[in-house]
Amino acid sequence: MDGAEPAPTPLIWITTPDNYDPHVQEQLKREGAERVDLLRAAGFDVRVVHSCDLVPAWNGRPRLLHGSGDLLAERAGFIVTSWTWDPGIARHLEAVVRTVRASDSVLLTDGTIDPDGLGTDKLAMYHHAASLGATVLPTVSVPFGRYARRALDAVRSELPEGAYVVKPRSMAMGFGVLKAETPQHLAATVDLLAPAGLGCLVQPHLPNTGDLRVYVHEGKAVAAQLRRPGEQAYLANISQGGSGSAYEPPEETAALSELLARSLDADYLCVDWLLAGDRPVFNEWMTVLAGYKDLAGAPRLRVEGALVDHIRRRLAAV
Ligand SMILES: Nc1ncnc2c1ncn2[C@@H]1O[C@H](COP(=O)(O)OP(=O)(O)O)[C@@H](O)[C@H]1O
Numbered sequence: 057m058d059g060a061e062p063a064p065t066p067l068i069w070i071t072t073p074d075n076y077d078p079h080v081q082e083q084l085k086r087e088g089a090e091r092v093d094l095l096r097a098a099g100f101d102v103r104v105v106h107s108c109d110l111v112p113a114w115n116g117r118p119r120l121l122h123g124s125g126d127l128l129a130e131r132a133g134f135i136v137t138s139w140t141w142d143p144g145i146a147r148h149l150e151a152v153v154r155t156v157r158a159s160d161s162v163l164l165t166d167g168t169i170d171p172d173g174l175g176t177d178k179l180a181m182y183h184h185a186a187s188l189g190a191t192v193l194p195t196v197s198v199p200f201g202r203y204a205r206r207a208l209d210a211v212r213s214e215l216p217e218g219a220y221v222v223k224p225r226s227m228a229m230g231f232g233v234l235k236a237e238t239p240q241h242l243a244a245t246v247d248l249l250a251p252a253g254l255g256c257l258v259q260p261h262l263p264n265t266g267d268l269r270v271y272v273h274e275g276k277a278v279a280a281q282l283r284r285p286g287e288q289a290y291l292a293n294i295s296q297g298g299s300g301s302a303y304e305p306p307e308e309t310a311a312l313s314e315l316l317a318r319s320l321d322a323d324y325l326c327v328d329w330l331l332a333g334d335r336p337v338f339n340e341w342m343t344v345l346a347g348y349k350d351l352a353g354a355p356r357l358r359v360e361g362a363l364v365d366h367i368r369r370r371l372a373a374v
């Protein structure tokens with residue numbers, strides 16, 4: 057039809073409410089609504105779909121069955137929140153992710169090279185960041201089951217004495233990030249982890265003045281946010297009571313964040329650093345799912361603009 061507006065591009069956000077207590081899920085929905093509103097205002101037809109309602113399939117072509125429909129019937133952008141503490145959910149989300157990748161739709165949460173490794177696994181991130189000259193804490197990965205306590209010998213030989221942080225290799229929002237004050241706390245923690253199959257890392261607890269997130273778009277740091285833990289807390293995650301504010305990143309931190317984004321072929325990358333001493337210490341990175349809730353004013357507009365621009369470009373690329 058002449059003069060008709062082009063149909064808005066479908067953007068499907070796959071979440072897993074089974075990860076959360078229903079009350080927490082309500083809160084996450086309210087927070088996610090801000091992002092959904094931004095993307096709708098930018099012209100995307102956003103739908104939030106629960107992973108439990110999906111059945112990935114192949115029948116002549118990849119299909120993502122949802123009720124009587126197929127979410128892959130027309131080309132769409134997909135955002136998949138893939139962290140979970142449940143191995144069954146993890147396997148299901150893997151099938152969802154692989155089915156979207158096999159289709160002509162775009163998996164927007166894949167924003168780096170080697171997304172299965174470098175997209176979610178903190179251990180893989182440490183290896184990569186260190187190889188590019190970033191400061192990385194000595195880190196021990198906990199072996200499985202009855203061998204888990206062997207991590208304690210490695211901690212003694214590889215990590216300095218003091219408090220430790222134990223954290224899952226592939227989670228987010230501060231889930232399961234524990235501070236162990238003594239070797240005995242650490243031993244008990246490792247015992248509790250052994251049957252869980254979560255995959256965890258041990259690092260020294262680094263006394264720090266906050267967590268700096270640098271937002272990199274098209275090779276340039278466009279904004280940064282400093283997050284600080286609340287009173288009597290050690291987690292800077294906003295979802296764990298931390299608070300954030302815009303911050304001018306030191307030149308070296310901005311340059312290192314840009315270097316990491318380039319090395320990962322990432323057009324939009326949010327790089328987190330722990331601030332301590334005179335050099336930033338690398339913590340992790342995230343692509344389109346990284347929050348910016350406490351940013352305001354011009355830095356917020358720059359991050360929102362970068363996110364929308366990044367998604368538009370990814371969807372426009374064939
Ligand atoms: N080695 C560490 N020393 C001190 N604080 C840490 C360390 N690792 C993590 N933290 C704190 O815990 C928070 C959550 O850890 P992080 O590795 O970012 O996991 P998540 O993916 O759950 O955000 C960080 O934002 C930081 O405040």
Ligand SMILES: [Mg+2]
Pocket residue numbers: 228229230293328340
């Ligand atoms: Mg984090």
